[in-house]
Amino acid sequence: MTDAISPLGAVGRPVSIHTDDAAKARLKGRYRTETWFKWLGAAAVALAGLFLVLLLSTIVTQAIPALRQNYLTLPIDLSAAKVDPAKLGEVNYDAIAQEALTAKFPDVTSRQDKRLLRGLISTGTGVFLRKDIAADPGMLGGTVDYAVPLDDFADLYLKGLLADVGSDEAISTSVTPSETSGDIDLTFGDDAMLALARGHGATEGENGMLTLTSGASSLLVAFNGGTVKLTALSPAANGTVIAKGTVIEALDSTAPAASGQAFLRVIETPEASRKISDKVIVWLDTLKSAGLIESRFNSIFFFTGASREPELAGVWGAVVGSFLTMIVTLAIAFPIGVSAAIYLEEFAPKNRLTTMIEVNINNLAAVPSIVFGLLGLAVFLNFFGMPRSAPVVGGMVLALMTLPIIIIASRASLRAVPPSIREAALGIGASKVQTVFHHVLPLAMPGIMTGTILGMAHALGETAPLLMIGMVAFIVDIPGGFTDPATILPVQIFMWADFPEAGFQQKTSAAILILLLFLVIMNAIAVILRKRFERRW
């Protein structure tokens, strides 16, 4: 091999313009360019793949919590005293459920705390209860254990999304309370608590006093069947520490808890920077440790319409709205688009007019979608007076947007049918229409359908034009027809992304996931159709 590189081109090989050194250098340069190109291509693909993985993993991890919802099982009193079977419609079911909950916490007495406690369960509880009783009147007449959905904040806390909670740790010293409720003093056997408080953002005061404000982590001490929140600590004689605290759950007695009998629970996120108070956290933890809270598949999310309450909001209304809209789009865009493509490709004379039409169809495909929304607003709503927010109008607007895509795809696949097939049919006396419908169109159909499905997928993900025709309205009911007010998935995502409640964050991601799922299914159908009906000729 080294011989071949020598300038003499040794070993009996005559040197020609294809074997001399310059040629070798050229060849090497060519290979270098190829290698470069290959690497750049691979890098581009890898980068694209990385972004895709990043995007999907972000959405999926955000969406997963929304797939489950926490339910609280309460003993609900449905005896005749509370619920008159003759007047089921007049019963305040919410109040009954709230009573059942407050009965669990007899020490909660202040109005404010009671309201906070009632807020633990969803405001939709009464509606669910009423519906279930209507479906199963056998529930009436006694006390039943009934699972009610938790409010969004409670739910989010239990999913670990609202506050950073440490685990319970045993306190390795004795703890002695001064009272069983109210603001009390706690005496700790050693000063370990001081270092701990400092580590969690306590503010230093005079005489070594440490204050735990709402800007610091919450330190909760659980013992004697109750829970105390520490507010301040100061060193005392004999190395002990005296802490001030507020009882959240009343203690059984003022007996000192021995070393290892009291537990410290640290909520790392300061109370000021989370949307759930220490009180609510303690209540929820109590309910959870009593085994009353259960995480279930979130059927509310999948099978109900929109709501202002995150725990009650579902995508079903938007899914149905999207479905109705897509039906209208398909019913309009497919026949018109394919007919237009067939006429332009097979029948229309090639003259200045048809050329102009062609150019304009191609231009239409590039028009920003919001312009179609404006058109829909001006023509369909204002001129023809069609209903606002209705799938029929949304479908028409999207059909206008999809038309050029379908026409272009259909024409391309009609053009791809070899002319020999047309000649064969014409040659045995088939008319033009017979030729097109018996031979050309069936062969072009897979391509047309692929183009149509991709156009529909494009339309399914479209938001802007539908904002213009009022499909952004807040609609609770699931649309029952083409003229009912409705919203669609991408618009629902857009609205949820805008809502301030933390619970909507996960719902947004979950809805995006559903939308992506639909798009993947549609694209898969397009691929299958293409593979299945691909023909050779």
Next chain:
Amino acid sequence: MNIMTEAGVEQKLSSGTNAPSIKMKGEKVSVHYGEKRALFDVDIDVRENQVTALIGPSGCGKSTFLRCLNRMNDTIDIARVSGKITLDGEDVYDPKIDVVELRARVGMVFQKPNPFPKSIYENVAYGPRIHGLARSKAELDGIVESSLKKAGLFNEVKDRLLESGTGLSGGQQQRLCIARAIAVSPEVILMDEPCSALDPIATARVEELIDELRQNYTIVIVTHSMQQAARVSQRTAMFHLGYLVEEGATDKMFTNPDDKRTQDYITGRFG
């Protein structure tokens, strides 16, 4: 239906003298593709139950002329045909003539085998079906079978009539296309270089077939092969640069042509 024109009278006369009657006749046929003129005042007689071969170098207009005979040039937007072409004395470019009917009477086989991507049966049955030639399924089956037999393909495909026509070999595909053309019972069959995509064995089969078909049909064939023209045709027309150089009995054309260009082309000195 038959309008007695001058050509029709002529045809009657010529048939009286025992010579084959004239089935199709081209008079001063010219074709323009846009600005470009492809054919200059061509006069040809196509005689009944004979094979007429059109020969000449590439681009000489023989395929263009062939496609005028069943108005396949209508499908090309820029093509314009002038002059007169008659079938049994009727002008085929007369507005009263239905082009669908014309093409049913004047069938065509193309250069490249172009079966429909459907079953063998469907390929043959399509023509009779659209023209309503069969009143029952049994009758249609009969047409398909007899057409495939006439095309010499039946024994090879009788067990797989429902398989795709595109799965056949090239030679079989071309015979399928011939069967498809026959199935409509045309009077004239136009063949545009039917063997150019086939190997010698398949070519020989198609040539045999053409000779057999001559009994029932009038055939016009465009070919680049001198031997083929000599073997299958009774009359030959030589085209050059859009002009008809000469036309006459094949025997005479190949042994003693009147025109020097024909002589040169046949002997391979140009073209």
